[in-house]
Amino acid sequence: MSFQVASEVGRLKTVIVHRPGKEFTRLSPSNKEDLLFDDVLWLNRARQEHDRFVGAMAANGVRVLHFEQLLGEALENPEGRDFILEHSFAPAFVDPEILVPFRDYASELSGADLAELLIAGVTESEYEELVGQKLPERVASRGGMVLPCLPNHLFARDASAWAYGGVSVNLMRMPARRRESINLHTLYTYHPEFAGQDFKRWDTEAFLAQPDNPEFSDLEHSIEGGDICIIGNGAVMVGVSERTGLDGVRNLARSLFNQGAAKTVIALKLPISRAFMHLDTVMTMADEGTFLAYQGLGKVPSITMRPGANGQLEETTDDGPGMYDVIAKALGLDAIKVLVNEVDPLTAERDQWNDACNLLALAPGKVLAYERNEQANAYLESQGIEVIAVPGAELGRGRGGPRCMSCPVDREAL
Numbered sequence: 118m119s120f121q122v123a124s125e126v127g128r129l130k131t132v133i134v135h136r137p138g139k140e141f142t143r144l145s146p147s148n149k150e151d152l153l154f155d156d157v158l159w160l161n162r163a164r165q166e167h168d169r170f171v172g173a174m175a176a177n178g179v180r181v182l183h184f185e186q187l188l189g190e191a192l193e194n195p196e197g198r199d200f201i202l203e204h205s206f207a208p209a210f211v212d213p214e215i216l217v218p219f220r221d222y223a224s225e226l227s228g229a230d231l232a233e234l235l236i237a238g239v240t241e242s243e244y245e246e247l248v249g250q251k252l253p254e255r256v257a258s259r260g261g262m263v264l265p266c267l268p269n270h271l272f273a274r275d276a277s278a279w280a281y282g283g284v285s286v287n288l289m290r291m292p293a294r295r296r297e298s299i300n301l302h303t304l305y306t307y308h309p310e311f312a313g314q315d316f317k318r319w320d321t322e323a324f325l326a327q328p329d330n331p332e333f334s335d336l337e338h339s340i341e342g343g344d345i346c347i348i349g350n351g352a353v354m355v356g357v358s359e360r361t362g363l364d365g366v367r368n369l370a371r372s373l374f375n376q377g378a379a380k381t382v383i384a385l386k387l388p389i390s391r392a393f394m395h396l397d398t399v400m401t402m403a404d405e406g407t408f409l410a411y412q413g414l415g416k417v418p419s420i421t422m423r424p425g426a427n428g429q430l431e432e433t434t435d436d437g438p439g440m441y442d443v444i445a446k447a448l449g450l451d452a453i454k455v456l457v458n459e460v461d462p463l464t465a466e467r468d469q470w471n472d473a474c475n476l477l478a479l480a481p482g483k484v485l486a487y488e489r490n491e492q493a494n495a496y497l498e499s500q501g502i503e504v505i506a507v508p509g510a511e512l513g514r515g516r517g518g519p520r521c522m523s524c525p526v527d528r529e530a531l
């Protein structure tokens with residue numbers, strides 16, 4: 118397998134996805150907000166939709182890897198297993214009183230069963246049956262889960278993101294998603310198809326400072342893949358958002374520059390809100406030099422980072438008006454094309470909420486999009502973009518579309 122993501126739109130070759138599973142049987146009206154979902158899901162329908170999504174990629178020659186299977190395989194490696202047992206069964210996530218028997222139980226599982234348990238979590242009632250011990254009264258009275266489920270693995274884009282010849286395992290902003298990074302680190306470090314292969318890690322120090330650190334208070338260091346857009350020509354555009362802090366962008370820029378993997382990183386300052394949680398909820402690429410943007414985004418301020426003297430970052434700021442020129446310059450183009458569907462603002466807002474801007478390019482000018490955004494897709498077609506529409510009535514309830522649900526590992530250069 119080769120590992121190289123040098124653009125957003127070159128022909129997509131290999132991708133990691135996560136098919137929704139048992140974790141969604143735990144998503145409920147009382148916990149959905151903490152788990153970052155706007156509604157509960159009908160699991161079987163969500164799985165059918167996801168199969169269509171995967172089928173559309175496979176039909177276009179994409180090799181689709183399944184996260185849960187990869188994690189299970191990585192956990193067959195004793196060191197991978199030890200790492201995950203130590204950091205996931207840690208006081209930050211599991212009540213200290215049950216930590217030891219719970220970890221002992223988990224350590225006996227097969228790789229596949231342990232992977233499922235880590236993603237699906239364990240409810241209080243399951244615990245007693247599985248571990249064969251009564252839950253202490255204090256723990257049992259919480260009415261929740263003794264190991265929380267991780268439904269946001271569905272959005273495979275966020276916890277790790279590939280850029281040029283390497284991957285960043287990300288420091289997630291929201292507590293509900295922090296354990297995802299532990300799983301991704303385990304996969305990339307211990308899975309036979311990834312371990313020791315020819316790729317870099319952009320995160321290492323940041324990640325290792327985080328795995329199960331209960332304080333994790335320095336949110337300016339967080340970064341999530343939905344904010345990271347590999348625009349090409351050695352440039353990366355990163356949203357500073359509800360999820361990504363400016364220091365997180367700077368850390369990524371330093372890692373990329375130190376290895377000569379990139380020469381420009383543009384930090385775009387987004388409004389801080391759930392609807393705009395990541396850059397890819399409001400702006401993605403559809404073709405070479407061509408972007409699709411939500412009309413409500415407008416032009417936002419940016420900081421352009423380039424390698425400076427003595428390993429420092431050289432930063433140039435723009436207050437907003439120059440946004441498109443800043444991007445064009447990083448791409449070495451005279452201008453970029455930004456497609457904005459000028460419809461009634463309420464329509465635009467509804468479409469954006471349903472991920473109309475969250476495109477996954479399979480090749481230049483050929484994108485996957487949710488079929489529900491009929492009018493937005495017709496607009497794209499009118500602009501010469503080929504749209505392959507996939508269902509997302511259930512999948513979209515967590516606010517993520519085709520781009521969010523995919524983690525490209527290998528993409529042809531332009």
Ligand SMILES: NC(=[NH2+])NCCC[C@H](N)C(=O)O
Nearest residue numbers: 153272343395515516517521
């Ligand atoms: N790249 C993205 N836009 N991901 C969407 C993530 C949605 C997820 N429920 C969250 O709130 O974290």
